[in-house]
Amino acid sequence: MMLKLEGMSKHFGGVKAVDDVSLTMNEGEIFGLIGPNGSGKSTTINLITGLYAPTSGTVSLEGRDLTALAQHERTALGVARTFQNIRLFGNLSVAENLWVAQNGHKQRRQHFISRWFKAGGLQDTNIDELLRFSRLHSKKDSLASALSFGEMRRLEMARALASNPKVLLLDEPAAGASIEDGQLLGERIRAVRDRGVSILLIEHMMELVMGITDRMAVLNFGRKIAEGTPSDIQSNPDVRAAYLGTKNKNKEPADA
Amino acid sequence: MDVYTITVLANIALFSFLAISAWLLLLVGEISFGQQAYFAIGAYTGGVSTAVLQLPFGIALLMAIAAGGLFAGLVAIPAMRLSGLHFSIASLAFAELVRSVLNVFQYQRWVDGYLTGPDGVNGFRDIRWIYDAGIDPGTYFLMILGCLSVVMLGVVMASYGRGMTIVRSVGENRRLAAAQGMNATRVRIITASVAGAIAALGGTLYAHMATYIEPAQFGLMIGVHSLAYGLIGGMGTVFGPLLGVLIDIGALETLRIFSGYRMIFFGGLVALVLIMRPRGILDEATVAKVQRWLRG
Ligand SMILES: Nc1ncnc2c1ncn2[C@@H]1O[C@H](COP(=O)(O)OP(=O)(O)O)[C@@H](O)[C@H]1O
Ligand SMILES: [Mg+2]
Numbered sequence: 001m002m003l004k005l006e007g008m009s010k011h012f013g014g015v016k017a018v019d020d021v022s023l024t025m026n027e028g029e030i031f032g033l034i035g036p037n038g039s040g041k042s043t044t045i046n047l048i049t050g051l052y053a054p055t056s057g058t059v060s061l062e063g064r065d066l067t068a069l070a071q072h073e074r075t076a077l078g079v080a081r082t083f084q085n086i087r088l089f090g091n092l093s094v095a096e097n098l099w100v101a102q103n104g105h106k107q108r109r110q111h112f113i114s115r116w117f118k119a120g121g122l123q124d125t126n127i128d129e130l131l132r133f134s135r136l137h138s139k140k141d142s143l144a145s146a147l148s149f150g151e152m153r154r155l156e157m158a159r160a161l162a163s164n165p166k167v168l169l170l171d172e173p174a175a176g177a178s179i180e181d182g183q184l185l186g187e188r189i190r191a192v193r194d195r196g197v198s199i200l201l202i203e204h205m206m207e208l209v210m211g212i213t214d215r216m217a218v219l220n221f222g223r224k225i226a227e228g229t230p231s232d233i234q235s236n237p238d239v240r241a242a243y244l245g246t247k248n249k250n251k252e253p254a255d256a
Numbered sequence: 257m258d259v260y261t262i263t264v265l266a267n268i269a270l271f272s273f274l275a276i277s278a279w280l281l282l283l284v285g286e287i288s289f290g291q292q293a294y295f296a297i298g299a300y301t302g303g304v305s306t307a308v309l310q311l312p313f314g315i316a317l318l319m320a321i322a323a324g325g326l327f328a329g330l331v332a333i334p335a336m337r338l339s340g341l342h343f344s345i346a347s348l349a350f351a352e353l354v355r356s357v358l359n360v361f362q363y364q365r366w367v368d369g370y371l372t373g374p375d376g377v378n379g380f381r382d383i384r385w386i387y388d389a390g391i392d393p394g395t396y397f398l399m400i401l402g403c404l405s406v407v408m409l410g411v412v413m414a415s416y417g418r419g420m421t422i423v424r425s426v427g428e429n430r431r432l433a434a435a436q437g438m439n440a441t442r443v444r445i446i447t448a449s450v451a452g453a454i455a456a457l458g459g460t461l462y463a464h465m466a467t468y469i470e471p472a473q474f475g476l477m478i479g480v481h482s483l484a485y486g487l488i489g490g491m492g493t494v495f496g497p498l499l500g501v502l503i504d505i506g507a508l509e510t511l512r513i514f515s516g517y518r519m520i521f522f523g524g525l526v527a528l529v530l531i532m533r534p535r536g537i538l539d540e541a542t543v544a545k546v547q548r549w550l551r552g
Binding site for chain 2: 049051070071072075076081087089090091092093096099100101103104141142143145146159163
C-alpha cells in the first residue's frame with residue numbers, strides 16, 4: 001500500500017477532532033474522504049503532513065513510518081498537499097512559487113553555494129510543463145497575489161505537484177468553483193493520477209467525489225463510519241443518516 | 257570632487273551596508289533595530305586588526321566580516337526562536353549590550369610610539385591605515401564603492417540563482433515554507449549571519465575612514481534609520497534600501513531647505529510611504545512589472 005494510517009487520533013482539549021481512524025490507500029488510487037463540516041477531514045491531512053503531531057497512532061508511506069518525521073522530511077519522501085484556504089507566497093511570482101515547492105525539500109542534498117547562486121532554476125522543464133498543465137503559463141512572471149481566485153487554486157495544485165509527490169492530499173480543491181469547473185478539475189485530478197500520483201481527495205462537491213474516486217471513507221465526529229466504493233457509500237444507511245441526508249453538500253466549508 | 261562631496265558620497269555608501277543588512281532581515285521576516293551592533297563589531301575588529309595587530313587591510317576586512325557573521329549567527333540561534341515584536345526587542349537589546357561592552361572594553365598597545373586600541377568610553381583613536389598607506393579620500397571612496405558593489409552583486413546573483421527566493425518565501429510565511437520542505441530556521445539563521453557580515457564590512461570601512469570610533473556612535477538611531485531605509489526604498493530589489501539611503505542622506509541631509517527639519521521630513525516620509533506603499537517604493541509588484549517589461 002501507498003499510505004497507511006493506523007489508530008490515528010488528534011484531540012484538541014476535549015474535542016476529538018480525529019478519533020482512532022485507520023485508512024489504507026493503494027498505489028495509483030484516488031481515495032475520497034468525505035464527512036460533514038468539522039468531522040476531522042482537514043485535521044487528518046494535517047496529521048499526514050506532520051503539521052499536527054497525533055495524540056496517538058501512526059502514519060506510514062510505502063511501509064516507512066513517518067510519524068516522527070518533520071514536515072519537510074515528509075515532503076522529501078513524497079507527501080504533498082493543497083490547503084483548504086489558499087496559501088501562496090503572494091509576493092513571489094507564479095514560477096517562484098513552484099520553484100520553492102520543487103526545491104525547498106532538496107536543501108540538504110545539493111551543494112549550498114551552487115544552489116543559492118546558480119541560475120536557471122526557473123527554466124526547469126518540469127516547471128514549464130507544470131505551468132502548461134495548470135494553464136498558468138502566461139502568468140509565469142506575475143506575482144501570485146495578482147492572480148484570480150481560480151488561478152490561485154490551480155497554482156496551489158501545481159505547487160503541490162512541483163515537489164514530485166507520491167501522494168497528493170487535496171483539501172476541498174473545488175471550493176468556490178462552479179459545477180463545470182469542478183468537472184475540469186476532475187479531469188485534471190485523473191490526469192495527475194495517470195502520472196502515477198496517488199490522491200487523497202477531500203471534497204464537498206458530491207458529483208466530483210462520486211465520479212472520480214476509486215474508494216472512499218466517511219468521517220463523522222472524527223470517527224470513520226464507512227469505507228468502500230462510491231456505490232457502497234451511496235447505499236450505506238449510516239452515511240445517509242450522518243451526511244448525505246443532511247444535503248449540506250454546498251455548505252460553506254470550514255477553515256483548514 | 258571636493259572633500260565634502262566625497263564625504264557625503266562615502267556616508268551614503270557606508271549607510272548602504274547597514275540598510276542592506278536590515279533589509280535582508282526584513283526579507284526573511286524580521287524587523288531588526290540592532291544592525292548597528294554588527295557595524296560596531298566590524299569597526300572595532302577591523303580597527304584592532306590594522307592599528308593594534310598591524311595586520312594588512314585585506315585581512316582586517318576578512319576578520320571583520322567573520323566576526324560580524326559569527327556574532328550575528330550566534331545571536332540568531334536563540335533569537336530566531338522569537339518572532340515579531342520579541343525578535344525586534346531582542347535585536348535592540350543586543351545592540352545596546354554591545355555598546356555597553358564597548359564602553360568598558362580596553363585593549364591598548366604601544367605601536368610605533370603611539371598608544372592605540374579601544375579605550376572604553378574614550379573611544380579608539382588613530383586607526384591610521386589609510387594615511388600610513390598614503391590613500392587619498394577619493395581612492396578610499398572608490399574602495400568603499402567596490403566593496404558595496406560586491407555585496408550588491410552578491411544579492412543580485414542570489415536573486416538570479418534563487419537564493420533570494422528561498423529567503424523571501426521564508427520571510428513571507430515561515431510555516432508555509434516549512435510545509436514546502438524548507439528548513440526555515442536554518443534559512444533565517446544563515447540570512448541573519450550574512451546580514452551581520454555585511455554590516456560588519458561596512459563598519460570596518462567606516463572605522464578606517466573616520467580613524468576615530470567610540471561606542472556612542474553606534475546608537476539606536478542608526479539602527480532605526482537603517483531599518484527605515486529598506487522600508488521606504490522597497491522590498492522588491494536590493495536597490496530599494498539604497499534608494500532609502502539616497503533619499504535620506506543624499507537629499508534630506510544635504511539639501512539646505514531641509515536643514516534643521518530633516519528628522520521631521522524623514523519621519524513624515526516614512527509614514528507616508530508605508531501608508532501608500534506598504535512594501536516600499538520599489539516593491540515586489542513594481543519589480544515584477546519592470547522585469548516583464550524588460551523581457552518584452
Ligand atoms: N488547531 C485546532 N485547534 C482546536 N480545534 C481544532 C483545530 N483544528 C481543528 N479543530 C477542531 O477539530 C474538528 C475537526 O476540524 P476539521 O478537521 O477542520 O474538520 P473538517 O475539515 O472535516 O471540516 C472541529 O471541531 C474543529 O473545530
Ligand atoms: Mg476542512
